[in-house]
Amino acid sequence: MKKYNTIDSKWIFFAVVVPLLVFLFAVGGVYSYYTSTGAGVKEQTATGTLKIGYTTSSCLNINGKQVGMYDEEEQKIVESIIVPGETVSFTGGLENVGNVSLYALVHVQIVVFNVVLEENQPAQNILLEDIYLDANGEEINVETGVLGNSTYLEPNETTGFEISYTPDINAFDNRFQGKPILMRLSAKGIQYRHVENASLATGLMIDRENTNLLVVQSEVDPYVVRISNDKTVKEALLEAELDEGMLYSDSALTTSLTEEFLNSNLTKNTYIYGLTQYVFVEYIQGTGLEYIDTGLAIADGYQMEMKAQMPDKPSNETWLTGNFVANPRTSYIIGYYNGNFRVLAGAEDGTHVVEIPYDSESHVFSIKNSEITIDGVSSSVAPSFTDVEVLSNNFCLFKSHHLNTVANKNIYYVKIWDLNNNLVRDFVPCYRYEDGEVGLYDKVTKTFYGNSGTGEFKYAAKNNELNKRYVEVDYIESTGTQYIDTGVNFDKNTYLTLDFEFTKISSQFLVGSWKEGNYNSSRGALFGINGSNFQFAETTAWNGSTQVADLNRHTIILNKNKQFILDTIVLDTSNEAIITTQNIRLFDASDATYAANAKIYGCQIINVSTENSIMDLVPCYDSITGEAGLYDTIENKFYGNSGTGEFGYFKKSSGEYSQVSCISGTGTQYIDTGYCPNSNTKIEVKYLGNNYSSYHAVFGTRQSVTSQAFNVDQNGSSWYCNYATAYTAPGGASSTVRQTLAMDNTGFYVDGTRLKDNSSYTLGQTVLPLYIMALNEGEAGTPYAKYINSGGKFYSVKIWEGENLLFDLIPVVRNSDDEIGFLNTVDNKFYTNAGTGTFKIN
Numbered sequence: 047m048k049k050y051n052t053i054d055s056k057w058i059f060f061a062v063v064v065p066l067l068v069f070l071f072a073v074g075g076v077y078s079y080y081t082s083t084g085a086g087v088k089e090q091t092a093t094g095t096l097k098i099g100y101t102t103s104s105c106l107n108i109n110g111k112q113v114g115m116y117d118e119e120e121q122k123i124v125e126s127i128i129v130p131g132e133t134v135s136f137t138g139g140l141e142n143v144g145n146v147s148l149y150a151l152v153h154v155q156i157v158v159f160n161v162v163l164e165e166n167q168p169a170q171n172i173l174l175e176d177i178y179l180d181a182n183g184e185e186i187n188v189e190t191g192v193l194g195n196s197t198y199l200e201p202n203e204t205t206g207f208e209i210s211y212t213p214d215i216n217a218f219d220n221r222f223q224g225k226p227i228l229m230r231l232s233a234k235g236i237q238y239r240h241v242e243n244a245s246l247a248t249g250l251m252i253d254r255e256n257t258n259l260l261v262v263q264s265e266v267d268p269y270v271v272r273i274s275n276d277k278t279v280k281e282a283l284l285e286a287e288l289d290e291g292m293l294y295s296d297s298a299l300t301t302s303l304t305e306e307f308l309n310s311n312l313t314k315n316t317y318i319y320g321l322t323q324y325v326f327v328e329y330i331q332g333t334g335l336e337y338i339d340t341g342l343a344i345a346d347g348y349q350m351e352m353k354a355q356m357p358d359k360p361s362n363e364t365w366l367t368g369n370f371v372a373n374p375r376t377s378y379i380i381g382y383y384n385g386n387f388r389v390l391a392g393a394e395d396g397t398h399v400v401e402i403p404y405d406s407e408s409h410v411f412s413i414k415n416s417e418i419t420i421d422g423v424s425s426s427v428a429p430s431f432t433d434v435e436v437l438s439n440n441f442c443l444f445k446s447h448h449l450n451t452v453a454n455k456n457i458y459y460v461k462i463w464d465l466n467n468n469l470v471r472d473f474v475p476c477y478r479y480e481d482g483e484v485g486l487y488d489k490v491t492k493t494f495y496g497n498s499g500t501g502e503f504k505y506a507a508k509n510n511e512l513n514k515r516y517v518e519v520d521y522i523e524s525t526g527t528q529y530i531d532t533g534v535n536f537d538k539n540t541y542l543t544l545d546f547e548f549t550k551i552s553s554q555f556l557v558g559s560w561k562e563g564n565y566n567s568s569r570g571a572l573f574g575i576n577g578s579n580f581q582f583a584e585t586t587a588w589n590g591s592t593q594v595a596d597l598n599r600h601t602i603i604l605n606k607n608k609q610f611i612l613d614t615i616v617l618d619t620s621n622e623a624i625i626t627t628q629n630i631r632l633f634d635a636s637d638a639t640y641a642a643n644a645k646i647y648g649c650q651i652i653n654v655s656t657e658n659s660i661m662d663l664v665p666c667y668d669s670i671t672g673e674a675g676l677y678d679t680i681e682n683k684f685y686g687n688s689g690t691g692e693f694g695y696f697k698k699s700s701g702e703y704s705q706v707s708c709i710s711g712t713g714t715q716y717i718d719t720g721y722c723p724n725s726n727t728k729i730e731v732k733y734l735g736n737n738y739s740s741y742h743a744v745f746g747t748r749q750s751v752t753s754q755a756f757n758v759d760q761n762g763s764s765w766y767c768n769y770a771t772a773y774t775a776p777g778g779a780s781s782t783v784r785q786t787l788a789m790d791n792t793g794f795y796v797d798g799t800r801l802k803d804n805s806s807y808t809l810g811q812t813v814l815p816l817y818i819m820a821l822n823e824g825e826a827g828t829p830y831a832k833y834i835n836s837g838g839k840f841y842s843v844k845i846w847e848g849e850n851l852l853f854d855l856i857p858v859v860r861n862s863d864d865e866i867g868f869l870n871t872v873d874n875k876f877y878t879n880a881g882t883g884t885f886k887i888n
Contacts, residue, residue, distance in 0.1 A: 096150055096199075096233040097141045106138035108229065128156070128229050130218040137208040140233055142199035148235030149196040150205070151178040151186055155230040156213050158222045174217040174227075178234060183209040199235075201701075324487050324494060325513070327505040329355070329408075329456040330475040332444035334364070335501040338486055340441040340462065340471055344369055344378050347431035347465050348441070349415060353458035355408035356382055360453040365446030366411075369437045378434040379446055380411045382453075387411070389418050392430030400425040408458060415465065431465060443473070443486070445499070456506070460486070477505055482513055482684070505682055512677050516666040516684055519697040519705075521645040522674045523549065528689040529634035529641050530676055534651055534660055535559065536571050536630055540604065541652040544573075544632070547599040550643035551578060557602070557649075558583070558635030559628040572635035573602055573610065574642065582610040582617055593617060599647070631688075632663075632676070638689050649676065667695050667707065672732065672784070672841060674707055690782055692734065692839075694887070696859075703858040703869050703876070706887045708734070713836035716743075716820035717868055718880040719853065721845065723747065723756040724811045728790035728846045731818075735760045736837035737781040743833040744787060745843070746821035747814045754812045757821050758787060758794065759833050767794045770807035784841065818843055818855070818868070820881070831881060843868065859887065 099106040109128075128134050140150045156175040163170060178186040180196045197205055218227075342348055354366050360382050368379030375394040382388070385404055391413045392398030400418050402409070409421050418425040439447040441462070444455055462471040473486040478494060484503035485496040497503055512518055534540070536559050544557055558572025572583050580593040593612055603611040610617045632649060634641040649663040663676040668684065674693035675686040687693055697705040723729075733744055738761055746757020748768055755768030760779045767774050769789065778796050779785075788795040791809065794802035813826040819835040845853035855868035860876060866885035867878040879885055 095143050096148060096235040097143055098152070098231060098233040099138050106136065106231065108136040108231075109134060128213070128227055130222070130227060131213065133210055133212045134229060135208070135210045136229075136231065137206065138231075139204055139206045140197065140199065141204040142201055142235065148199050150199050151180060151196055151234045152207065152209060153178050153232040153234050154211065156217070156227065157230060158218075158225050158227045161222060161225055172222075175213055179209055179211060181207060181209075183211050324476040324478055326487075327475050327477060327484075327507050329458045329506050330484050330486065331454060331456045331504040331506070332497075332499075333454060333501060334445045334450050334452045335499050336497045336503050337445040337450075337499045338443040338473075338495045339498045340443065340460075340473075340495070342441050342462060342471065344437040344439060344441055345435045347434060348470070349413055349463040349465065349467070350380075350441075350460070351410065351412040351414075352380065352443075352460040353408055353410050354380075355406070355456040355458070356404070356453060357406050357456065358454050359404055359406070360451060362451050363449055364451040364453045364455070365449060366455055366457070367441055367443050368446050368448070369439050370446070370448035371436055374433075374436070376433050376436055377448075378413070378429075378437055379448065380413075381446065387420055389413060389420055389425075391418055392427070392433045397427035398425060398430055398433075408456070415467075442498070457486070475505060477513060477682075482515060482682075484682075507679075507682070512664065512666060512679065513682060513684070515669055516677045517669050517697070518677075519665050519667060519674070519695040521547070521647045521696055522665045522667075522676065523645045523694040523696070524633040524642055525691060525694070526550075526554070526641050526643045527638065527691045528687045528693050529638055530632040530685050531688045532630045532632065532651065532661060532663075532685065534630050535628070536604075539653050539655040540630075541654050542604045542630070542649070544602050544649045545599070545647035546602065547645040547647070548575065548595065548597055548643065549645060551575060551595050551597065552643075553577060553640055554642040554644075555631075555635035555640045556642045556644055557630065557632050559630045571604065571610075573604075574635070574640065580612055580617065599645075634689070641689060646676070665695060672707075692784060696887070699861070702862070703860055706857050706859060706866075708839040708841045709857040709866055709868075709885045709887055710837055710839050711819050711835050711881075711885055712883055713834050714881045714883045715879045715885050716831055716834055716881050717818040717855075717877045718822075719816045719818060719845070719877070721852065722812045722815050723809065724847070725791050725809045726848045727756065727809075728788065729816075730786065730788045730842075730844045731758075732784060732786050732841035732843075734784040734839040734841070735779055735781050738762060738837075741766065741833040742835045742838060743817070743819065743821040744835065744838070745816060745818050746823075746833075747812050747816045748821065748823055749813065749825060750823075754810065754814075756789070756809060756812060756816065758789060759821065760838070765794070765796070765801065767802050769794065769802070769804040770809045772802075772804065772807050774802050776801040784839075816845075817880075834881065840868075857887070 140152075142148050142150070154175065154177050155173060158172045158174060160169045161172050162168075163172075180186050182195045184195065186196065197207065199205060213229075350367070352366065356364065363381070363383045365379055365381030368377065368381070370377040370379055376392065377390040377394055379391075380389050382404060383401075386401040387404060387409060388399060388401045389411050390399040398418065400420050400423055402420050402423055410419075412419045413429050416428050418429055443457060443460060457473075457475065459475070460471065460473040461469065462473075463469050469490055471491070472489040473495070474489065475484075476487045476494075477484045478496075483496055484505050485494055487494050507513070542557070546556060548554075548556070553574070553576060555572050555574035558574075574581070574583075575595045576583075578595055580595045593615060600613055603609070605611065628636070630651070632646060633644060646663075646665060648665065649661070650659065651661040651663075652659050659680050661681070662679045663685065664679060665674070666677045666684070667674040668686075673686050674695040675684055677684050693707070695707040699705065729745060731744055735744075736742065741759045741761050744758045744760060746755075746759065746768070748755035748757055751768060751773050752771045755770060755773070757768045759766040763779050763781075764775050764777050765779050765787075767776065767789070769791075774794075776794075778799075778801055786795075786797050789804070791804055791807075793800040793804045814822045814824065814829045816822065817831060819838070819840065820831040821833045822829050823832045824830050840857065842857075843853060843855040844851065851872055854871045855877065856871060857866075858869045858876075859866055865876075865878055866887055867876055869876050
């Protein structure tokens, strides 16, 4: 029998006086706005709520009976009398009235009222069941289980639900007969996943109300694990059954989750991240030029199972693994032969083999002690591992030592056992997060197996996601010096679509290529602005109709009918096939002389003759380097800037802020941090300067050049650095390349190289707070902004005091009023312009 939980006697009054009540119970969700360039954590938290009882009739029904209307002010509990053991059906609605996305659960309590458990004791209310249900009515354990089929709601989104549930009849006792038994319903919203910029695959959330509870963000779904308080973060990850070999080595992983640590370092619902070194994908693809050596000798005898696919019918025998010898004729081999998929393990006498006709679907091939199978279709004779002892070489995947025909082959997983049923390899497809290398990860040896051949593996991401290193954005933007080389030629079979928006009207090229030299003397194709008109050029010069250029968003198409189409307007029809030896460029068409000032939202290139997509380019940025570019979801390849400078980007968010790549000023804008540096302060700024002919501050505060100074300025190619009482002017400043500037009591650093030694100087505490984009100079009470930055691009600012990160500033736009500034993801404070005018983005 279940343990009964006693409820406070005030519920007796509610049961007698108010038999049916209506209630909304809202539970806050947690939103984690997260970006990272390595092991650092940036976070923002907010709360969200759910309402229950929202349908078209604004009511909740239990067993077909309305149980009341929702009362926002009273916020009473929905209750309905039920019969012990009967199936209860209830319908209603859930509405997310918060500002974050939530998993929505229905909280059910079964309560029996006014029960005397012992003679001469007062009556009590007994809580028989206290559970959460997902959208299918399945019970959810929010502390130790997965979230099941819980409904996921965006802010202000409403959904109806209909759930049937049978209370546990074993919980009802004869003592409860004739007593009022009621069902209470409420709603719970839980936000466990990273909604924005979830470029890293695994995260842990410490529940501060229950300090030994961790929420783990897995590759697909979040789930919850309970651990003891003395575990380290790494131990917690392993206890959550995350593979040790998948984790980066990071000092945070060794942190012990003691009560003291939690109380002193973590606020409520703080995330700690264990970064995955490898990211799982659905399958990897090789042609046979790429292959993986398992390190296991075929002759030693192993059992094997793999799920694989050959999407295109091979023209000749093509193998996924194994080997063959002619004398005596023996094989241990899996693959395609003479119109069939074939698995053979033993002497080639027609008995140790199974075959099925070829198709383009995936299949499971296995060689086990007792049988050889393809999708459960078995051979007549079990494998002969004695026979295969004559075979030399190791097992290789994607190729056979017998015949290595080039053909597309997809592998979803491979498991290998020895003959005693010990698992010796458990390969899963993945790519390495840091550099994008594709291969197989072995869960047994905790080893990544990369390509041992030539070429490069491709992969298919789960749910069509980008490589998690790259974060999708709305668009990338050029300023006239950036372009992307697609590596694809225009020809008569090219079909191209481009979603774009110019940001400046002048003569410039947005997309195209031509054979050589000037477009007026060679064959090719391009689109851009000619003077003040949108226009295409093809073959020899500007041709066709014109359309007045504007700064609106458009789509252009070069289609199989040799038509150039702007939105729905046919601007030009070519009479000749386009022939060019130059690659298609985006934001440009030739030598970058007329590179465009524009935004690109996406681009697709299709080969019309084969009807195959060549490229599907998505705007994104690299979460490690910060570089913006286009990511091809067909080839799973990142295309960065081939010109100078950097692309900007913009990522719209449904939350309070939208992310941008960087912000800059015009000479009157700056940020007042309100923080006064001291000898334990360290600052890091990612910054791209301008070709200044005078002083422009990156950050700073000081009373004078030799008093309480903590500032860095740029003038031309030199940095001007003050620390405490010391001043120096080292070179090394760039106006074309983004640099990482850092300063603390040890020195001033540019991209990790120390240009100034501060170790012999003591700063103390400044009397003026630190400015970003300006120098705060003067005495306490009489400060003024000096050397205000104009044109420099600021990508991020971090400030530590000792080991404590105080500021983690990222450039954003506040969605409510389009205000531009920095968001401190440590405390969610938004810093706006302390000067005049308006910051610029990108």
